[in-house]
Amino acid sequence: MTSINQQINLYLPELRPRRDLVTASRTVLVLSVLLGLALLMSIVQWWQTTLDQNRLVDVEQALQEQTARTERLENEVAARATDQALVREMDTRELRVQQARELYDFMQGTTLGNLVGYSQHLKDLSRASFTGLWLQEIRIVGNADRVMIRGVAQEPAMLPDFVGRLSGGNSAISTRRFNRLVSARDANQQSLYEFTLEAGE
Template identity: 30%
Template sequence: MKRIANLYVAELRPSREWLTLRRLLAINVSLLVVFVVAWVVAQVVVSQQQSTSIELGNTTTAVEAQLQQRQSELDNALNDPELNNALAETQQVFVLRQRLLEQMQQFTQQNQQNYSQLLIDLAAADQEAIWLQRIYVNDNALSLEGHTLQPQQLPSWLASFSGYTSLQQRPFGVFELRDEGEQGLRFVVGHTQDSRIMSSTAGGSNP
């Protein structure tokens, strides 16, 4: 029968110190290296920031100088009498043209409305015995050219104009009557102030 006796006593085990001189030196060297690297990086960053700040300052100074120069040029230009006179004339011309354009638009719109109403009234006063072939409007003077197989209807047709707004204020007269056989009677009637224009136009259209 075997028996084992433990003759190793824990109290007699040799002790080892964790913090030795070598470890302490290694820790110090590591910390020194970290501090040096951090210092170098900080110096590089500071140097870059300083360079950027200097560049921004130079750019800002240049921009301010350009702005001052442009402001000085603008002040000199605004104080130029010739330029001010030219601007005043241009503004006056613009205002006059604007007024002229507004008047032309109003005049055109009014003429379009009057012409539309004129066509509506002529259509309402239409008679089967009379057919129109041409309508002349010259400076608000109206002249009409057409044919009829019943000439006796012309007076009543002209008299019916008094019932329409665009026709009742126009003094109509007969400019020309011509018998064209089977085609009936050719007539030209219209505003008395437009008689010469209509007569020359009607005469020029005849063979």
């Protein structure tokens, strides 16, 4: 009599253990890393926004101060309208307020982060200017590695005084030596002198 051996495999593929690439612990780890990156980006964005808001507050305060000075000057002029020196001073103040407003509008429409480091330069330029000398164009490259200042003065002798005031400032402009000067009479107003100061590396 012939015996029949038959083997039955009960270890079916669906019964074998599965090794999943995506596990709960790995999912939690990935989500934790993503959450950490999002939190870090939020902190950096908040810090940058805070810096920008502080700069904007400084500009607004300067604008308010100039506006208040102009209003006081206008009140004095109304009381003494015949004083020509006072009228000229008022015109100068109004010009400075207008320049401050233009700067304020420019900074509102510009990414303030691009202006990091330039506020001190502008403060020094503002402190160095005086009645009879007007700045029309300013170019500052890097940390005042190259500087170009173009403006108008009533007298050529005002330029050394202006440069001397700049050297007493707090920014890197105070250490720059202006090695090029171009000065000529204004074609439209012969009583004024146009000038260009340049400092390079």
